[in-house]
Amino acid sequence: MSERVLVQQLKSLPAGPVSVSGWVETVRDQKKVQFVVLRDETGAVQLVNPATRPSEEAGDQDATALALTETIGGLANGTFLTVHGELKHDDRVKLGGVEIKIGVLEIAAAANPETPIAADSGLDKRMDWRFIDLRQRRNNLIFRIQTTLEHAMRTYWVERDYIEIHSPKLMSTPAEGNAELFALEYFGDQTAYLAQSPQHFKQMAQAAGFGKVFEIGDVFRADPSFTSRHATEFTSIDAEISWIDSYEDVAAMQEELLAAAFRAVKEKHGDEIAALFDVEVVVPSLPFPRIPLAEAREIVKARGYDIPRTDGDLDPEGERQISAHVREAFGHQFVFITDYHPEIRPFYHMRDDETGLTKSYDLLFNGTEITTGAQREHRIDVLEAQALEKGLSLEGLAHYLDFFRFGVPPHGGFGMGLARVLMLMLGESSIREVTYLFRGPTRLAP
Incomplete structure (x- = not known):
């Protein structure tokens, strides 16, 4: 028997013996011929078998052919199998221009x-049956895109001499307060907390003299939110860099x-995304637009929407409105909203001496916030006072x-x-x- 080949390789192979493995997507069991669409991790191919049906003259029939026809007729969608057969190129076959005549089915x-x-x-x-849901070509593509996206980001950082870190997800203290933290029993009578961000450990790397670091890893938020954009466990993309002059260096x-x-x-x-999602991936032009928060609120108000929040921040509809403005005014999907008030920012964000506002930003993409970034406060006395x-x-x-008692350079970073x-x-x-296995307030399985 020949070695297994992937479906995406079939087009480039010559006609002849071939072996493929995957799962059954559909079966069409017709009187004279049977068709099976077999899908693997790279695509789908049509398998064909001339049907051999039982007749009164059973002695003249091929028992092997009868058994194969019966087996194919009984195949359930989702069955995993291997087929050894003859590859044929035929432009009339809509599914890739190739088909395989079944010889042996295992x-x-x-x-x-x-x-x-x-x-x-x-x-x-x-979500209850996620492993079956993920068999769809569309869902398979999502995680190929995710792989490409992460690889491209890692490549960007590695080529610029960043260090990749893997910070611990168990913490001894509720670093930024007890809000949104999962507490769990640790050894003895200790309490540990699941990290809601690698923030402090990224900053430790600056004190360690690493200079530029990044991490792609899990974080945890004990947030009982049921919105379409929140999860209790998710993957965060983080970076931190030393010797910056402004949050602009981070942005x-x-x-x-x-x-x-x-x-x-x-x-x-790009082509497959257009075909399966009806979306064109647009490579954003540089630089992204920047709008101070106070100005953004005025623009949103001028568009006829009064933000109900009393803390001065944008709410989800405010984010959508300012993003709509940016698309209309700049033709851009991204916008940095800058200059946030300290009341709605963590204690470690540096503040401007003149305005008192933080040297920070949120990045919005297509109407939704995806990032908070900032220059950090590195002076111990100021940091303690802000805490x-x-x-x-x-x-x-x-x-x-x-970290700060023994020297830390000016630094900043983001989480996305x-x-x-x-x-x-x-x-x-x-x-x-777009999450492999989602975790939310009411979902811990599968």
């Missing part, structure tokens, strides 16, 4: 005939990073504050939600669609 694992989800099943039902790095990542996705998957102002315990922050980027890039309505 079932690796038969599926139950009753599939628990259908094409019109709701999102929650599909400039991030927009270059995103342009490089989008370019890689467009080049590798106390926020009602935080210096004792609880002791390990973090120690991977699922949100994918959701907005592909025009999906929920991060659950």
Whole structure:
């Protein structure tokens, strides 16, 4: 028997013996011929078998052919199998211009005939059976895009001599207060907390003299939110750099990073994204527009929307409105909203001496916030004062504050939600669609 080949390789192979493996997507069992659409991780191919039906003159029939016809007729969607057969090139075959005449069919694992989800099943039902839901070509593509996106970002950073770190996800103290933190029993009578951000550990790398670091890893938020863009566990893309003069240095790095990542996705998957998602991937032009928060609020108000929040920030509809303005005025999908008030920012964001506003930004993409970035406060006395102002315990922050007692360069960075980027890039309505296995307040399985 020949070695297994992938479906995407069939077009380039000569006619002749071939072996493919995958799962059954559909079976058409006609009187004189049987068709099976077999899908693997790279695509789908049509398998064909001239049907041999039982007759009164059974002695004249090929028992092997009869058995094969019966086996194909009983195949359930989702059955995993291997087929050894003859590859034929035929432009009339809509599925890739090739088909395989079945010689030998080997079932690796038969599926139950009753599939628990259908094409019109709701999102929650599909999440219950996510491993079946992910077999769709469209869903398979999402995670190929994710792989390309992450690889492109890593390539950008590695080529610029960044160091990749893997920070711990168990913390001894609720670093930024107890809000949105999962607490769990640790050894002895200790309490540990799941990290809601690698923020403090990224900053430790600056104190360690690493200069430029990045991390792509899980973070946890004990946020009982049921919106389309929140999760209790998600993948965060983080970077931190030393010797900056302004948060603008961070923003400039991030927009270059995103342009490089989008370019890689467009080049590798653009046509398939257009076909399956009806979306054109646009590589963003540089620089991205920048709008101070106070000005953004005025623009939103002028568009006829009064932001109900009393803390001075934008709400989701405000984000959509300012993004609509940016599309109309600048023809851009991205916008940096800058100059946030300290009341709505963490204690470690540096503040401008003249305005008192933080040297920080949010990055919006297609109407939704995907990033918070900032220059950090590196002066220990100012940092302690800002922590106390926020009602935080210096004792609880002791390990973090120690970084700054022994010297830290001026630095800054950002954190960005991977699922949100994918959701907005592909025009999906929920991060659950672009998350391998979603975790939310009511979902811990599968």
